[in-house]
Amino acid sequence: MSADASRREALRAAAIAAGALAAGGLLRPVTASAQSEDQEALREFLVEAIALEQIAALAYGTAAGVNGFEPASQRTFTKLRDQEQAHATALRSALDSLGFDPPDPPDSPEDTGVLDDVEGLDDAAASELKSTLSELGKLGKTSKPEEYVKYLTAIEREQRDYYVEFVPGLDSDDLASTCAEIVGNEAQHLVILRREGGEDPAELLSGLESEPSNQG
């Protein structure tokens, strides 16, 4: 299956998930008094998280096509792309259950326009996301594999840091638990990326603070 076809399939899955979610009441607030302003906060959180996950999915899909990687690594990146898409799908479903539209996924690193005028995404966040997306475009298909590993590591850490910073303040225990599940998976991705980059993944075991920076 081509990368484009696979992405279409993943997006179709997102639509199915959104339909399934229509049963409603799934972003259960911790307190019964949670109302529209809480929903607005959830939307802002979800929109940025979805955008990050969608960029990560695109990045893994791009890396999977880089000739410098071994075929086994390319297959691994394809799987990790699908896992990122699964995260995005879940979060898109959550956003849909709130009655908001999710941001469109970028078709390519040049497709920064999908981040323009997205409801729930402020200008600063949109600018940062565009920058992250553009960095992927600068790598190109001829870049060295280690440059991709560095980029993917950076985006995994960006996602992890985002969840750790904002999830504790969310007024939805279901969503917070789901994000915790995603954080656990991002840790697994980082183990794989460290192996790929020739670094010791055991350094990730003791948590966030002791992890050395792998960003350029």
Place this chain on the structure above:
Amino acid sequence: MNLARIAEQPIRRRGLFGLGGGAIAAGALAGCGTEVEEPSAGRDAKLLGEAVVGEENAASALQRAETEVEASERATVRAMREAASQQAAELQDAVEELGEAPSGEFGADTDADPLAAAVDSTNQAVAAYRLGAGRFSTEELRRQALEWMFADGARLALLHELLGDDPAPHPFVTGAEEKPLSFPDEDDEETGDEDEEATTTTTTDSEATTTTTAAEGE
């Protein structure tokens, strides 16, 4: 959405909220009018205590594994054991701050493969972190739960590697043992197969009854 229908059929879980434990539980709650349990120090202590047991047992299993693995793997196992012990100590402190003491079944199964036992024990802790991330009564504990989850996600990846398994088998790390929920693909009505989009289910607590029923239907 007909929740009863979903519970009866093998489904691939794509809509996390829609088809996971939260969703099914939400439907059940809506049906019977049950109140959602409010966060409390007592519940914090219970979840933290469950995590202490998981981490302590993981550390015990890893200590045993250190003597059994290849020399080239020993440093990794030792690092995992030290991290589990450190995490257990942090959790113990958190429980004591709440004026409680952890209780549970401490002690590794010495008949089991120590690495596999470490996976099981780590999953027990993961299940507690997963719930705690949303349900601990303070933001600080909820943040800590995410950090512990991150550390345990890395540990699970390394354990799976040592066992010769996929280090990241599913997109969601839940600590749950039951099979992933799945949903029939429009183009593929075949049942019981986990494709690359399949994910693990989400429940380990009081929501588990309904969700486990769904999983066992596979």
